Structure formats: C-alpha cells, structure tokens
Amino acid sequence: MKVVACYNIKGGVGKTATAVNLAFLAARDGARVLVVDLDPQGAATFYFRVKPKVKGGGKGLVKGKRDLDDLIKATDHDRLDLIPADFSFRNLDLMLDAEKKSKKRLAKLLKPLAGDYDFVFLDCPPSVSLVSEAVFHAADALVVPLIPTTLSLRTYAQLGAFRDEEKLADLQLVPFFSMVDRRKSLHRQVVDRFPDDHAEAATVSIPYSSVVERMGTERAPIGAFAPKSPPAAAYESLWAEIARRLR
Amino acid sequence: MHPYSLEMRQIAAAAEERDRPAVVTPLAAIADAVRGSLRADPEEASARRLRLLDTVDCRLTRLGWRLEAEPGDDGTERWRLVSGSGRVRAAADLPSPAPKLVDDLPDGPLYRSLVPVVGIRALTPGPWITLAEHRATLRDAEGKVRCRLLAQTAVVDGGGDRCSAVRVGRLKGYRADAERVSERISRHYGWSPASPDPLTTLAENLHPGPEGAAYPSVTDPSEPAGPALRPVLQALLDTVEHRAEGVIADIDCEELHDLRVAVRRSRSILTLLRADPPDPALERAGAFFAWLGQVTGPARDLDVHILDWRAHRRRVPEHAADLEPLGRYMKAERDKAYVRLVRILQSKRFRDGVKRWRATLDATNAPWAASERALQPIGKLAGRRIRKLYRRAVEEGSSITDASPDEALHALRKTMKKLRYVFEIVRDAYPRKPVRAILKRLKELQQDLGDVQDTAVQADALRRFGEAMARDGTAGPATLMAVGALAEDLELRRADARTRFATVFAPVAKPRFADRLRRLTRSRTGGG
Numbered sequence A: 001m002k003v004v005a006c007y008n009i010k011g012g013v014g015k016t017a018t019a020v021n022l023a024f025l026a027a028r029d030g031a032r033v034l035v036v037d038l039d040p041q042g043a044a045t046f047y048f049r050v051k052p053k054v055k056g057g058g059k060g061l062v063k064g065k066r067d068l069d070d071l072i073k074a075t076d077h078d079r080l081d082l083i084p085a086d087f088s089f090r091n092l093d094l095m096l097d098a099e100k101k102s103k104k105r106l107a108k109l110l111k112p113l114a115g116d117y118d119f120v121f122l123d124c125p126p127s128v129s130l131v132s133e134a135v136f137h138a139a140d141a142l143v144v145p146l147i148p149t150t151l152s153l154r155t156y157a158q159l160g161a162f163r164d165e166e167k168l169a170d171l172q173l174v175p176f177f178s179m180v181d182r183r184k185s186l187h188r189q190v191v192d193r194f195p196d197d198h199a200e201a202a203t204v205s206i207p208y209s210s211v212v213e214r215m216g217t218e219r220a221p222i223g224a225f226a227p228k229s230p231p232a233a234a235y236e237s238l239w240a241e242i243a244r245r246l247r
Numbered sequence B: 001m002h003p004y005s006l007e008m009r010q011i012a013a014a015a016e017e018r019d020r021p022a023v024v025t026p027l028a029a030i031a032d033a034v035r036g037s038l039r040a041d042p043e044e045a046s047a048r049r050l051r052l053l054d055t056v057d058c059r060l061t062r063l064g065w066r067l068e069a070e071p072g073d074d075g076t077e078r079w080r081l082v083s084g085s086g087r088v089r090a091a092a093d094l095p096s097p098a099p100k101l102v103d104d105l106p107d108g109p110l111y112r113s114l115v116p117v118v119g120i121r122a123l124t125p126g127p128w129i130t131l132a133e134h135r136a137t138l139r140d141a142e143g144k145v146r147c148r149l150l151a152q153t154a155v156v157d158g159g160g161d162r163c164s165a166v167r168v169g170r171l172k173g174y175r176a177d178a179e180r181v182s183e184r185i186s187r188h189y190g191w192s193p194a195s196p197d198p199l200t201t202l203a204e205n206l207h208p209g210p211e212g213a214a215y216p217s218v219t220d221p222s223e224p225a226g227p228a229l230r231p232v233l234q235a236l237l238d239t240v241e242h243r244a245e246g247v248i249a250d251i252d253c254e255e256l257h258d259l260r261v262a263v264r265r266s267r268s269i270l271t272l273l274r275a276d277p278p279d280p281a282l283e284r285a286g287a288f289f290a291w292l293g294q295v296t297g298p299a300r301d302l303d304v305h306i307l308d309w310r311a312h313r314r315r316v317p318e319h320a321a322d323l324e325p326l327g328r329y330m331k332a333e334r335d336k337a338y339v340r341l342v343r344i345l346q347s348k349r350f351r352d353g354v355k356r357w358r359a360t361l362d363a364t365n366a367p368w369a370a371s372e373r374a375l376q377p378i379g380k381l382a383g384r385r386i387r388k389l390y391r392r393a394v395e396e397g398s399s400i401t402d403a404s405p406d407e408a409l410h411a412l413r414k415t416m417k418k419l420r421y422v423f424e425i426v427r428d429a430y431p432r433k434p435v436r437a438i439l440k441r442l443k444e445l446q447q448d449l450g451d452v453q454d455t456a457v458q459a460d461a462l463r464r465f466g467e468a469m470a471r472d473g474t475a476g477p478a479t480l481m482a483v484g485a486l487a488e489d490l491e492l493r494r495a496d497a498r499t500r501f502a503t504v505f506a507p508v509a510k511p512r513f514a515d516r517l518r519r520l521t522r523s524r525t526g527g528g
C-alpha cells in the first residue's frame, strides 16, 4: 500500500482536484484505492456525492477507537472508496497534539488497511500544522500542486526545508504546476525554468480549464464525465509519472 | 461488496411462458418497488456471447470454477477463469483458435492457475451461450449510488438450458440500503435469497462430471467372486468403449491411457477367475484384451514421449527452440500411430470383441460364473492372489542388487502392477486406514520402478528419433545436440531412480509390512 498525500501550504491550488482525479485513474487502472478527506471543508467528499458525516467525529478517527473500516464508503466508481470529511476534523490538530507520538498516529491508523488497498490518497487541508506533520509521516509521496508564481515557489522551498528538518529522506516530493495558462508569459517562464533546479518536478502540467471547474456541478472526477478533455489527458500523464516513481 | 443474490428461476419461467424476454419486466418492477426513497437510473442492457471450456472429466466445474472464452475482435479470444465466488482468477487474450492443451498457453497467471487442475487434459469448448444482462442503479437525493441491481439470463444456443438470477450489489458503507432493497424484493415477489450466478449453474448442467465412478470396487468380501466381479468387468468394458470413442475423437492423451488401464484391470480379473479347465469365453476375452493392450502400445508410448518432451521444454527453456523439430517429428509419428490405432478401434475385430465380451457378461447363468473359482468368496480369492503376488514381488526384489540388469526391475514392476490391480479390486472391502498405508508404500515403489523403465525406454526412443531425423535431414546439429542432452538427462534420472530403489523397496519387504498385508487380506474373508 502506497500513501500519496496531495499537499500544499497554500489554499486553492488544486489539491482536491488532484487527489480526486488521480485516485479515480488509479482505480480505473485496476488498483484498490481509498481517498481520505482530511479537509473539514469536505470538497473531495462533495465531489463523490457522499454526505459529510462521520458518526462520532474526528475524535474517534484519530483515537482509532472505532474500526476505521466502519467509516469507509464505496464511491460510485469501481474499486474506489472514501473516508468522508467531518466538520469535527477541524479539531484534528488539537487532538493530534494531545495524543502521544501524534506525528506517527496517522501512519499507524492507516496500517491495518494495507491488505485492502493498493493506494491511499490523502486530501489535505491547507496549512502547516500537526495534521500536516502527521501527513508527512504517513505518506510515501507528497504530490504538490503549484501555481506558477514566484510566491508559490517560495512556499515549495519551505516544504523541502520542513521535510529535511523532520528527517524524512524517504518521502518523495513530486511538485507539478496546476492551473497553467500558457498565454501568460509569467506562467511560461516559471514552468519552463523550474525543472532546472528541481529534478524532482513532474514533467506534466495541468492546464487551466473550465472542465476542472465543472467537477463541482457534475460531482464526479473528470475521467467520469469528460475523459477525452485536455485536463483529463494531463491528469493521466501525471498519474502515469507518479505511479512509475512509486514502483 | 459481496453480491446478494435472489433466485429468479420461477420468474424467468413465468416470463418464458408468456413468450417475453425473461428478465426485463422483473428488473423494472424491482426498481419500482424501492422507488420510495431511492430513484432508479434508466435500465442498461447488454449481451455477450461466450463458451465455457472444461476437460471431458469436468475438472474445472467440479472445483466450482469456470473458464469463459469470448471472441474478441481481430481474431483473438479472451479467456477468463472465474472461481466459485465470482472472482476473476486470471484472464488472457489468446489467438483464435486457442490451444487445446494448457501446456501450449503462454506462461502467465492463466497458465499457472490452470496447469495444476487441468494437467495434461485438453480443454474443450461447450455450446455457445448468450448472457443477457440488465443493470439498474439506485441513487439517493444527492445522486449518489446506493445500490446496484443486476439481472442476468444465460441461454444455451439452440433452445437449450436457460437460467436467470438477480443480484443486489452491496456497496461498502451502504449495506443497509442493499438489505432494505433485498428485503423488499423478497417480500413483494416471494423470491428466496442466494442463488449462484446463472453461468455457474449452466456450467454445472453442461459439465456434470465424469460418468460414474472410474473404477468400481467390490465391497462385500463374502460374495462369490463371479457375481461380485461381473459389474466391475462390465464397468471396465464400458470404460473401454467410452475411451475408444474419446481416442477416435482425439480428445487428449488421457483417453488412451484410461482405455489401457481398463484393459489391464480386466486382464488381471480374468487371471483371477481363470479356472481349470479354462472357460472358453474367458480365454477368448483374455486373448482379446491381450491383443488390445498390444496394439494400443505404440500410440501410448509416443504420447508419453511427447508429454515428457513438453515437460522438458518447460524445464529447459533455453533448449526449447532447438527441441521444436523433435516435437514436430514426434507429433507426426504420433499422428501416424493414432491413424493406425483409430482404424483398429473402428475395426470389426475390436467391435466384435467388445460385443462378445458384453454378451458373455450380460448372460445369466453363464458357465464361467459357476466355475469352482467363481463361486469362492471374492475376499478369499483375491486375498490369496494378493499374498501370492506379494511373495513373488519380495522374492524378485530381494535378489536385486546394484549390479542387476534393468530387466530384473522390469519383471518386478510387472508383478507389482498385477498386485496393485488385484488389491484395488477389493480395497473397499478392507478398512480404509491400513489400505491407505499399504497403497502409499506400493505406489512409491512402483513410481520408482516406473522411472527406471520409462526413462530407459524414452532415452532409447530419443536416440532412434535422433538417428531418423538425421537421416531425413529434418534436424540440424543444434537439435541433435539438444536431443542428446535430453537423452542424457533421462539417463541421469534413470540412474537416480536405480539408486533410490533399495530405499523404497526395503519398507515393502519388511516383515511388518508382510504381516499387515496378510492380516488385512485374511480379515473377515475366512482366510485363505
């Protein structure tokens, strides 16, 4: 079981779109996949049309009191399951803090699922917090959507520093550009230069496209309603690249 | 996500009577029945055409598996091996027509799943089946799928068997929905839950398993030998007839093998019943089976050579290409031998032999069944013969040393075979546990003796084939070398088997074993 976290300190960069679409593609290719919606906003949960309600709330999840299995919901797509978000996930940070060895807690929680799933995708809330620390310790790869601006590059550098501080050498960082508009010269410049000093960068970018926004009205991954669109193709190449690296 | 099934056969039958498609109406009705809180998407219908494959002795179906072959485009067929739980164990796209023998499948999950079950038997396709599927999806107010319904009807072409079922797909986290739907369906329509999927049911109907037990055995040791052995001989003759048909149809090499085993068993029973003066009908049958054993030999030998060649090709893949010409040569020889054999099995001599033996066996108060021997209790008669053959085997085996010629081991093998056959005729009359222990030892010894002889025979044959191929120029030096290597490998195995002989013979020759055998064959039989 490989754990892929879609993560960025910044909000609104395409983390949820990435988690939902990559998970869909992994399951379509035959893998057994679980999406864990760690964001109290519940965007991923919404995309899968699942009601954002976990009996007992985040407290139960973190403490592992209930069998994690009870929280899992099948989505409308074969082999693709979800642990939905709950508003009480807002308290996750606080609770993680109260737990001993809280950093490793999420990794421990996911461990029993290893026989059931080939991939777990974590859709993370935007922030640096204990939740993100726990995510770092649980993940095999951190997939980081970046908007091609100088500011977003700086936050990526912070992320690298944070990983090194935590001594997580095995954690792969996979940055890629999202919402790219190649008509903008700044976008072109940043996208083209970034790989020069970031060998780990994915070679694929996700274009800015209204098809991605339509996920909100269709309430489904792009592959389910517009499989031949340019962003669908871009997500496919991105997943192919990440899957190869995780092998 | 374990599907919950509902028996739909009654519904299907009712629909058939009204001459309407069997499944459409019920599925629409189901969707209606639960429409209260969930709404149904428009029903989707699809149909596929496929065939189910199995061996003639139905090895896959007996295991609860089924093998589907579905024509693909561009001249391929897709094979899927599905286990009892509905899980696809393996699948592969094969060129059409696909090979009959598992051994010719490309290496991969399908080959590896099939080979331990199917072995050397051929896979033959059954009739065409049309599988019609109707799907309905039930969604909640959010548009989220809560439950899926699948109605399947499988129909065998040409107005054959027909089978239907409805499944309620249970989604993780939404079990309650599936249960509610199932419950409503049962209540409304009175269907009983849980039925296998229609293809499994059809597979069971199409491949019911081998006809009767392969080799019947005597169960009452006190019964007179004649009447006790008559049904055994009849069943063996049935086998000879059935297998002859299988050989003629060229199903696979097991047909001839089974035929020959039935011939040898018949012969051993005839020897057991041999009276003084000999009964003419039994003598005639004895001569018939001796002839049949002899004329089927060459074809069987070639089958064995080819089997061994196949096994070797898998073991030494780097020689596979060089060994191809040998395979072609042997295949051609085997085909020639089979043409001759088929002619024999279709000959008047064969048919008359079977007919007369059948008439002899069917006749009431035939003289053979009233001979002094035939009136003895079967347990006593067989027991005495077993002990005699055993004494002979021990005598023959004990005189074998490392310096003995192979012929000494061949003679022992023959005696052992006779012993095994008589033993197996009456084995069900004895307590199970000691029988198993004795048979285990006998089998080990026989296996070893078989290895000694078969490897020698095969190495000889290979040399002959090599020379013949060199003469007609059908094999280049690489092939001749590979053949040489193969023969050498056989020699090594023969030498191995010879070294093992002392170890596998010793336990059989032990007084403890002799004692056990004596006690067993005398128990409840009145002694001998």
Ligand SMILES: Nc1ncnc2c1ncn2[C@@H]1O[C@H](COP(=O)(O)OP(=O)(O)OP(=O)(O)O)[C@@H](O)[C@H]1O
Binding pocket: A010, A011, A012, A013, A014, A015, A016, A017, A018, A039, A043, A124, A125, A126, A178, A179, A180, A206, A207, A208, A209, A210, A212, A213, A214, A215, A216, A231
């Ligand atoms: N490639 C794209 N082209 C156009 N719009 C996009 C693209 N990717 C994401 N969006 C839109 O941008 C918004 C933010 O995307 P998303 O929710 O995936 O980001 P996020 O990083 O998960 O946000 P948050 O930090 O709030 O969780 C959404 O409305 C989404 O539809």
Ligand SMILES: [Mg+2]
Binding pocket: A015, A016, A017, A039, A043, A123, A124, A125
């Ligand atoms: Mg998000």
